[in-house]
Amino acid sequence: MSYMNKFEEQIIICKECLKGISQKINNNGVPSNNINYQNLYDELYKLSELLPTHLAIYQKRLHDFILPNLKVRDMVSYNQWGQQIIFPCTGINPYTLGEVIATLIYIDENKHEYDNIWVNIHPCIIQSSQKLFNDAHYAESVEAAFLEINVRIKEIIKLKTGEDIDGVPAMQKAFSVNNPIFKLHTDIISKTGKDIQQGYMELFVGAFRCIRNPKAHEKISITKIEAIQKLHFASLLMYEIDKAKINTL
Known part of the structure; x- marks a missing residue:
């Protein structure tokens, strides 16, 4: 609920x-x-x-x-x-x-x-980011959201493979078209399945290259509107993780 x-x-x-x-x-x-x-x-x-x-x-x-x-x-x-x-x-x-x-x-x-921004936001993103956002720490709220995604992916990778990786390498491994850990389509052999898997891998990788990594290494200021947009993006990615099937390696 x-x-x-x-x-x-x-x-x-x-x-x-x-x-x-x-x-x-x-x-x-x-x-x-x-x-x-x-x-x-x-x-x-x-x-x-x-x-x-x-x-x-x-x-x-x-x-x-x-x-x-x-x-x-x-x-x-x-x-x-x-x-x-x-x-x-x-x-x-x-x-x-x-x-x-x-x-x-x-x-x-x-x-x-x-504030309507939270109505459809993933509960894990609300938990990690809402207080920071409400306190006007907009960049920090976004960083916390993507950190939550990173932690979730990292834990599953370590559980399934024993590898301790995060960030871009973790996203590439988790959503790889070839033998992914997270399957985002029931048939990743078909062209449609491959396109969906590839597309979401690029979304996850892009998010960590363009959004999380710069914020993690530099002091960046963003507006409230920018934070809302990025939090919705983080929420979309988190919901995709929920829907994904964990592949048996």
Whole structure:
């Protein structure tokens, strides 16, 4: 499941949780401070960890205000000897519940106003590059994406052949038309199969000659748009690795 699908699914889970609480309050007359807070707390926390960058202010609000105040405060009393007695409470704070409802409505209505570049990006590229990109380290985010590809290819080559190579030589060996490690077509004997295998080998080799290697050896600055284009390219290559059949050497 993609990152955005998880985010949207978690919104639905939180809405269902609130719906159940509302039914208890409105239909059964149960006050919120008599409804256990834990399930709602857990689901809101999961949601807060999935919020995209354009909703970062609501992540902060959930962490700093809503979640710490979701539970009714424990009751404190003193016995005749002045000793403090704490009566734990597990109910939902009615004032904070109103904040939860308003916040969830806003998040749900604005969930699609995210940075669209990540919607179809490979999860491994998101994991390696998203934070760097969001922090405006555009060249570094691209370098991290192609490093992720390099590591994945390198590990498979070493596993299959025992060779410890990376970069351009690794791409040439992995996607070679003659006895490749990664087969990108079911029939690499046919002209179509050979063309596809050759074409993708050239794409992988070209990526490491033109994109990764210069960045790895020099301090290069690129724009946000250039980074987006290169991240999509890295994602395409990573998806091709997913689809490839590992050849038995």
